[in-house]
Amino acid sequence: MDVIATAGHVDHGKSALVRALTGMEPDRWAEERRRGLTIDLGFAWTSLPSGRRIAIVDVPGHERFVGNMLAGVGPVPAALLVVAADDGWSAQTAEHVAVLDALGVRHAVLAVTKADLADPQPVLADVRERLAPTSMGSVPGVAVSAPSGRGMPEVTAALETMLAGLPAPDPAAPVRLWIDRAFTIRGAGTVVTGTLAAGAVSTGDRLRLGDREVVVRGVQSLGEPVERATATARVALNLRGAAVEELSRGDALLTPGAFRTTDVVDATLTAEPEERLPAEVVLHVGSATVGARVRPLEGAVIRLRLNTPLPLRIGDRLLLRDPGNRRVLGADVLDVDPPELRRRGAARQRAAELAARPSGTDGASAELARRRIVRSDDFVAMGWPVPPGATVHGPWLVAAGLADELAARVPGVVVRYRTLRPLEPGPPAEVVRRALELPAVELVDAVVRSPLVLREGRVVDGSADLPPAVQQAVDDVRGRLAADPFAAPEAPDLTAAGLGPRELAAAVRSGQLERIADGIYLAPGVEVQARARLAGLSMPFTVSAARQAWGTSRRVAVPLLEWLDAQGVTARLPDNTRRLR
Ligand SMILES: Nc1nc2c(ncn2[C@@H]2O[C@H](COP(=O)(O)OP(=O)(O)O)[C@@H](O)[C@H]2O)c(=O)[nH]1
Numbered sequence: 405m406d407v408i409a410t411a412g413h414v415d416h417g418k419s420a421l422v423r424a425l426t427g428m429e430p431d432r433w434a435e436e437r438r439r440g441l442t443i444d445l446g447f448a449w450t451s452l453p454s455g456r457r458i459a460i461v462d463v464p465g466h467e468r469f470v471g472n473m474l475a476g477v478g479p480v481p482a483a484l485l486v487v488a489a490d491d492g493w494s495a496q497t498a499e500h501v502a503v504l505d506a507l508g509v510r511h512a513v514l515a516v517t518k519a520d521l522a523d524p525q526p527v528l529a530d531v532r533e534r535l536a537p538t539s540m541g542s543v544p545g546v547a548v549s550a551p552s553g554r555g556m557p558e559v560t561a562a563l564e565t566m567l568a569g570l571p572a573p574d575p576a577a578p579v580r581l582w583i584d585r586a587f588t589i590r591g592a593g594t595v596v597t598g599t600l601a602a603g604a605v606s607t608g609d610r611l612r613l614g615d616r617e618v619v620v621r622g623v624q625s626l627g628e629p630v631e632r633a634t635a636t637a638r639v640a641l642n643l644r645g646a647a648v649e650e651l652s653r654g655d656a657l658l659t660p661g662a663f664r665t666t667d668v669v670d671a672t673l674t675a676e677p678e679e680r681l682p683a684e685v686v687l688h689v690g691s692a693t694v695g696a697r698v699r700p701l702e703g704a705v706i707r708l709r710l711n712t713p714l715p716l717r718i719g720d721r722l723l724l725r726d727p728g729n730r731r732v733l734g735a736d737v738l739d740v741d742p743p744e745l746r747r748r749g750a751a752r753q754r755a756a757e758l759a760a761r762p763s764g765t766d767g768a769s770a771e772l773a774r775r776r777i778v779r780s781d782d783f784v785a786m787g788w789p790v791p792p793g794a795t796v797h798g799p800w801l802v803a804a805g806l807a808d809e810l811a812a813r814v815p816g817v818v819v820r821y822r823t824l825r826p827l828e829p830g831p832p833a834e835v836v837r838r839a840l841e842l843p844a845v846e847l848v849d850a851v852v853r854s855p856l857v858l859r860e861g862r863v864v865d866g867s868a869d870l871p872p873a874v875q876q877a878v879d880d881v882r883g884r885l886a887a888d889p890f891a892a893p894e895a896p897d898l899t900a901a902g903l904g905p906r907e908l909a910a911a912v913r914s915g916q917l918e919r920i921a922d923g924i925y926l927a928p929g930v931e932v933q934a935r936a937r938l939a940g941l942s943m944p945f946t947v948s949a950a951r952q953a954w955g956t957s958r959r960v961a962v963p964l965l966e967w968l969d970a971q972g973v974t975a976r977l978p979d980n981t982r983r984l985r
Pocket residue numbers: 412413414415416417418419420421440441442465486517518519520521548549550551
């Protein structure tokens with residue numbers, strides 16, 4: 405099915421043309437029929453001779469109802485522009501055309517109505533000329549007369565040709581259904597309608613509505629129940645989980661997790677503004693209308709602060725309306741989670757950055773490089789593709805090359821930590837997370853490379869692993885040293901525990917023991933404790949004084965002092981006494 409919308413001045417014959425095309429009455433309200441005036445959106449549909457189904461959203465032409473008009477054309481890719489032969493191009497025609505142009509509508513058919521009342525040729529020529537520079541370009545024009553049916557086969561043929569040229573929507577895309585009506589049906593409950601521009605909706609689907617979940621109890625399309633409706637389509641959804649009072653035009657039903665709502669976006673105007681931008685605009689997207697404050701950044705790049713958050717994506721076309729002078733501007737969303745601009749010159753820099761950013765996957769790469777690490781679902785929900793070269797780690801997306809860059813910094817973090825806390829095998833993962841400014845501790849795993857490993861919540865040197873029996877013996881030795889730091893085990897005790905020269909060398913490599921001298925092993929970090937006890941002596945001090953301060957034997961004290969000399973903790977004087985450095 406295809407969906408198009410009408411456009412054009414009030415009373416130029418839009419509704420009459422829709423009636424003639426479809427045999428259906430688009431003016432739904434008694435008041436509309438009584439006054440012969442379309443106030444709100446009307447809906448009609450038919451099958452064209454080719455078998456193609458077409459739904460038409462009939463919009464009001466009166467300037468007072470332009471908000472309703474926008475809600476109708478917002479999600480629709482093609483237009484049927486109506487101009488009366490006896491009246492020609494008018495201010496309201498101009499406003500509707502400006503709206504279609506700002507929305508970037510590329511497909512349109514022009515119908516010059518009331519051809520029975522005036523010669524349609526001058527109007528056809530004039531309007532086609534006016535449309536040429538817009539997004540619609542060269543538009544086929546047909547003269548029609550509703551009472552006689554003249555020109556109807558030609559309108560139909562022009563519509564067929566236009567619809568055949570429409571780009572096919574992606575049926576696998578996530579759903580963002582902008583609601584244009586919400587009502588209750590006795591026995592069924594809440595029903596909403598909208599134009600499904602992409603994706604598909606089936607009975608049983610769960611969709612997000614604000615911060616709640618609703619379930620699709622039933623789907624109708626063009627008045628018939630269907631199991632599944634695929635874009636492009638007019639759909640009516642019977643919902644469970646929302647009362648009609650909680651729904652209104654402009655709300656969106658969303659595929660869960662596929663969109664994020666935002667109240668600040670950076671965007672680029674589709675054309676550089678000729679006049680000063682208004683500070684406040686009315687923003688239209690889909691069927692939504694919200695107020696927004698405009699901050700020009702530089703050139704065509706602006707920042708918009710929305711009064712109400714909306715589910716927007718990068719690439720969305722927004723329509724900005726200046727309520728003061730009825731001017732409309734188109735703007736494309738560039739970022740739905742822009743950085744704050746605090747420093748002087750930040751706005752200009754930001755605009756330059758956005759203007760220079762490529763589109764598509766290259767843009768995604770540039771954006772991910774700026775953000776470094778993001779949650780994948782969040783990044784995709786912004787409207788970016790996953791860029792090539794990015795690493796996926798659980799729910800995280802890491803910019804290309806960044807994991808390697810961070811991994812190269814981990815050994816330094818481990819060494820620094822072990823210098824300060826030599827008794828521990830390595831830093832807890834949280835310490836590494838903080839040092840590298842990672843957003844989550846689960847990412848540490850992505851930057852720990854061999855020979856480092858993540859074990860029991862710490863980053864340790866995996867190459868220095870000891871066999872279990874040796875580790876047990878080393879743990880025993882370290883346990884005793886913890887109680888008495890200078891009581892180096894005697895050589896026979898080490899041998900008896902199974903700690904020969906090879907095992908001891910491995911324990912030293914793994915950072916669990918410090919070799920002071922041949923056969924003398926103490927715990928790493930012993931120099932800190934040794935210095936602390938020596939600090940209580942009067943300087944200079946003798947070997948014997950040091951031995952007593954440490955509560956150990958000459959067998960340990962003599963080599964430990966020499967080792968401390970070498971470490972720069974102590975200095976040996978010519979008379980063989982020492983002082984602290
Ligand atoms: N003579 C003539 N009258 C028309 C034609 N099309 C519409 N009208 C009349 O013009 C008036 C406005 O038509 P309507 O479809 O409501 O205009 P809309 O406001 O653009 O929807 C109605 O009285 C119609 O009957 C036409 O082709 N010829």
